[in-house]
Amino acid sequence: MKIVRLILGDQLNQNHSWFSTVNNDITYVMAEMRQETDYVKHHVQKVVAFFLAMRNFKEDLSTKGHRFIYYKLNDKKNPQKLEQIILKTIQGINADKFEYQLPDEFRLDQQLEQICSSLNIATGSHDTEHFYTTRFELKDFYKGKKQMVMESFYRMMRKKHDIMVQNSQPEGGKWNYDQSNRNKWKGQPPIPKEKEFVKNVDEIIKLLKNANVQTIGEIDSESFAWPVTREECLTTLDYFCNQLLPHFGDYQDAMHTDKKFLFHSRLSFAMNAKILSPKEVIDAVLNQFYDKITDINISQVEGFIRQILGWREYMRGIYWKEMPEYKKLNTLNNTNKLPDFFWTGNTKMNCLKKAIGQSLDASYAHHIQRLMVIGNFALLTQIDPDEVDNWYLGVYIDAIEWVEITNTRGMSQFADGGIVATKPYVSSANYINKMSNYCGNCHYSHTKKIGDKACPFNSLYWNFLSEKREHFKENQRMNMMMALLNKMESNKLAEIQERATFIINNLDEF
Ligand code: FAD
Ligand code: SF4
DSSP, X not given: OOEEEEOOTTOOOTTSGGGSSOOTTEEEEEEOOHHHHHTTTOBHHHHHHHHHHHHHHHHHHHHTTOEEEEEOTTOTTOOOSHHHHHHHHHHHHTOSEEEEEOOSSHHHHHHHHHHHHHOSSEEEXXXXXXXXXXXXHHHHHTTTOSOOOHHHHHHHHHHHTTSSEETTEEGGGOSOOGGGOOOOOOSOSOOOOXXXXXXXXXXXXXXXHHTTOOOBSOOOTTOBOOOOSHHHHHHHHHHIIIIXXXXXXXXXXXXXXXXXXXXXXXXXXXXXXXXXXXXXXXHHHHHHHHTTSSOOOHXXXXXXXXXXXXXXXXXXXXHHHHTTGGGGOOTTOOOBOOOGGGGTOOOSOHHHHXXXXXXXXXXXXXXXXXXXXXXXXXXXXTBOHHHHHHHHHHHOTTXXXXXXXXXXXXXXXXXXXXXXXXXXXXXXXXXXXXXXXXXXXXXXXXXXXXXXXXXXXXXXXXXXXXXXHHHHTTOGGGHHHHHHHHHSOHHHHHHHHHHHHHHHHTGGGO
16 A cells, blocks of 8 residues: 655654654655745744754655655745645555644644545544643643643643652652742853854755745854754753753743853754654653762752643643634733834843844744743733734744744733733833843833833833733732732822833834
């Protein structure tokens, strides 16, 4: 029986059971497609990373004897659309069956179901063998429960997969060391330089230019350094375990003008493209911890594992539980447009200049920059969540809808009304100053609320709470902030709101 098997650009799992034996009756098809380069305007480094990773994957598996058809973007025979690519491959080898791995994106899932229903040969779908959970495991777990707090899911996952658990109790006595993970980085301990894998990507950049693919951000065609091959990703994991993990948890929330990556792993692209599995990442971290190769405190290890076993699997489960309605949610009725400086980094607000500038330069910002600087500002200025989603989905190297939208629309913009986060992640300058050195060199003063030099976050924060107070009146976690708001003298609040309104109406002047 001749079979065509489709592999999407984020399904680069070399350890998938599909590849355990070589079978000449199976043809694998992969394609660089306009459908995928154009569904949102991506960062140029993101497109380059995916194309490079796909090409390397194909090379590795072809070398092992698997039969591949691979369409480059500029291949004259490339039909560019998924349906035509599948049909052409089926006809080309006169296939009896078409198979695919379940996509992680709703739009591709729908498209593949529709394509299969129109084919007149047998079809079949397979698990990607990547995640710890199945698509609907989270939905089943929360069935009948009022709230979907991540912590309960995370504890279930620790027990189920026997990760840092002894006799059903957490190793070290605590499930969660989040409180210990809140240090500002003040120059010590030294941060090891990130692992780089410099390569020339001129050919792909020319290909994108000639095809007139619209992208955002910057790239140095001679020194693209992200890990994209299996070997490079494994080296990055090893480097993380040896060099960065010992301080990961301590400085997880810290931000610094001169340090883009701090002690973060930079493994999100490797995992989201499925070059590395979450299990092999967690196993490597646990080995490092238990083998006592380096002296690592339990809070660093737990802090890291929570992100992958907890948050990453949780976001995937929420996505499949809530889509497609999730994509339209805008509970706070925010409708403003993103300011132009999201595409230039050209603002006097130092925290945003650095976090956005870094996103445009490197296609990367770490969690707290995405949440408490950029996302915080977008929420306080009441930007339409569609606009915010499009920006995040385009700009980051690791942005794929299932993990982008749940983090952005859910965790960061509270547009889902509290499905993911129990309260909105908003703050004044106080938090940013506590966790970074941004405010020290800023045009604005982090202590002032009004006046030309006052930090915009300060008036925007109180204005947001005041304008959205109806939405939060039942939310107990907001009680303290709302009580402070209610105590504020009305003329002082009016002054703050006047400044906030001016800022919102003139965002690109700030
Ligand atoms: P590390 O800090 O080293 O963390 C290790 C790993 O944990 C990450 O590689 C990632 O796989 C996982 N992880 C950590 N936090 C989360 C989270 N909240 N949700 C899911 N996985 C998590 N992550 C993406 O992979 N793609 C996105 O498009 C994305 N968009 C985001 C948008 C917003 C507004 C926010 C607040 C967060 C977003 N995240 C996203 C989560 C997180 O910011 C990134 O996973 C992380 O910054 C990637 O860098 P790292 O690999 O160095 O992570
Ligand atoms: Fe950002 Fe305000 Fe601090 Fe400036 S003062 S860096 S705008 S938080």
